[in-house]
Amino acid sequence: MNFDVQEVLSLLETMHFEEGVPILRQLPKPFTSAAFLFHPFVRMPDGWEEQKRKRPFEHIYPSDEEIITMGRPVSWNTVMTICGLRSEKETALALMTAVMALRDEYAQPESAELLNRLYPADLYLPSDDVTSPFLIPGLLDVFRSKGIERCIYYEPVEEKGIFSLNQTAPLDVCGLLQADMIIADEKRRAAFLSMYDSFTTLFLMEDQDMPSVVRAMNWEAVICSDTTCINWFSQ
Template identity: 40%
Template sequence: MLEYIWLDDESPILKHLPVEYTSAAILFSPFIQMPEGWEKAERKNEYEHIYPNDQEVREKGKAVTWKEIMSSCGFQTHAELGLALKTSIFALRDEYAREDLAERLHANLKGDLFYPSEDHISNFHIPALVKVLRYNGSNRFYYSEPIVENSGFLDTTEANLRMVLDEAAAELMLTDEKMDFVFMSVYDSFINVFLAKDENIHDMVQGMGWEAMFCDESTYISWYR
């Protein structure tokens, strides 16, 4: 089976891939809008930090696009929002951090609006994941968690994907049985990476409703810099 692909910023994403994979896209995990008053009802005291768990996100959460957040914050590009997010979780060295962007983001996340899923594949992607993992006739998907050395095959259902995502560590790879498509989480980040053997994945990404940036020969995993 395909081994987990470790992406570093020493070379472009496409250079990291096995030769059969010709296309890649960075998928922006949606922000999470919970019902009005949800955080106040859940918080035990005014200092407690509350974040919805996976089940709460699926049952009550609504996806909010990066473009919507960019508009409310006055950001011009996805890269500015990416820098704001990475800075706010202390995932950047000082020379790359943008405290001004992080402060602007924080000031605009009001009410019951929360950051996207960090390190993980977004729960909002599950229905589309099922479609893609079954796209070429595969009925099972393969999952791999290299950090905890956990892997295996499961039938491609929403219930099985929910289970894997709920229990996964910070690094996770999913692929269909034929290994035509690959989804990967990215540590200390709010994106996923989508790989395909097909040279043109634009139609599929757009058909799934994913907010994405398509990779070319100059796209690094540190795409926001």
């Protein structure tokens, strides 16, 4: 590995965000802007689950390949309307409560109960631990638009390596992803971090024009202000 790669790996190994401290104040240089990208809900074709299920009450969730090839993203805004959830914060708390990711004093069981209005349609909760397959193509496009050719991936326990953007399909990147994995370009112009039990991906950029990028990619997101912390949903 060359010097740039070792330097980026060193940066990724030490990247950590404390609760209660604004994200922007914790960003390592040269990153200056950040946004929490919402993982879309997943709509599969009518009857998909019935065809896949082998037993009456078997829990089925589409694979990354099925999501990319057959699935359709459903926005948080649409789900909020269907379920009667009042805000993105309430939706995040409902999702995290549903997967038991919150301590009892922070859980919102009444909000989580509203998610049951999504069933029995072929509509699935977003991926909670890793970046949504729906977001990966757009993230790679943003990387390419910055002239990025190679990306470094790092997972705290055992995974790290390099891949070429020109030789890697979105599904290949999905296959790499693990909870708490960070992917960054070798020049540190952009990076994204999947976070355990969060239903969001933290996206970082060197420049500050995050709102324009989010709009251009049609992402739903919380763009970090000077006061936004890692637990934005409870602020």
